[in-house]
């Protein structure tokens with residue numbers, strides 16, 4: 066999963082972190098683009114051990130953290146491109162050059178060599194986010210007018226969303242283009258890492274078309290920042306935001322960034338070598354990429370590294386992997402979170418406690 070920045074945003078709901086964390090907790094979390102880690106600093110004073118197999122994801126998160134530490138809110142959000150679609154601005158390079166002095170030598174070299182990548186905004190540079198941009202800039206307009214998308218995003222009632230979706234969107238052409246664009250071949254080449262799709266034998270396009278119906282028709286769009294990003298490649302400041310992007314959270318997140326530590330490694334190997342015990346382990350959808358045997362090895366390591374009351378949290382997208390040997394699903398909590406989550410493209414979510 067190395068060699069390229071695959072994600073510049075996290076695509077998983079943050080609510081479960083808000084519910085589970087208590088002051089002083091030790092958390093192990095997959096890095097990805099760092100959104101969940103940054104947001105969780107706004108919720109509680111926890112210690113977060115951020116791990117990712119891809120060194121570039123860790124470099125990206127370190128740069129985000131550096132921006133939180135050394136810029137004010139407006140400059141940081143500008144540098145990230147949070148509230149604007151990807152559009153080149155050379156001033157972002159000036160900000161990057163200013164931030165470099167606070168980064169480790171290796172990161173300085175990497176970002177100097179790749180400074181052009183950040184001109185459109187740091188949250189837009191991932192392979193996945195560029196794929197989404199291609200979707201909403203070139204493919205979505207083939208089937209929907211800009212006005213229809215604007216009307217949808219400005220809908221005040223869920224009934225309006227349903228009516229727009231049924232009457233103007235979910236037609237033959239939309240389905241055809243959506244399913245082609247999200248097919249395995251196109252996605253693995255341009256969107257997600259092929260490892261995330263290799264254990265899934267069906268068509269992701271069919272499944273995602275059905276799952277996204279919830280985003281079109283079941284969740285108020287004002288709340289659904291993930292889906293708004295899928296439609297217009299930026300967040301709107303006037304609508305619901307992930308916690309890391311909220312102005313009122315900025316100072317508290319900046320103050321707590323010393324609670325973060327970074328590790329480049331595979332999760333299984335890291336757990337095998339650590340003597341630490343955690344209150345929570347968030348494994349994202351890493352087991353989408355693993356076969357059942359390797360997933361079981363990882364789950365066993367997680368069980369060995371959790372405190373007695375610790376929890377394991379899994380989001381899986383296309384492949385279901387259950388840690389049944391050592392864990393019990395916390396059914397009620399998992400159902401509540403599943404029902405209210407806005408990341409409706411995830412098929413499987415579970416919070417597990419030790420048996």
Ligand SMILES: C[S@@+](CC[C@H](N)C(=O)[O-])C[C@H]1O[C@@H](n2cnc3c(N)ncnc32)[C@H](O)[C@@H]1O
Pocket residue numbers: 066071072076077095096097098116117118119122257261330331332333349350351354382
């Ligand atoms: C699994 S991806 C999933 C991202 C997104 N939720 C999705 O569905 O496309 C999240 C992060 O996990 C990292 N990753 C994948 N396998 C890993 C492993 N075995 N150990 C540590 N990190 C891993 C990737 O580099 C990536 O940054």
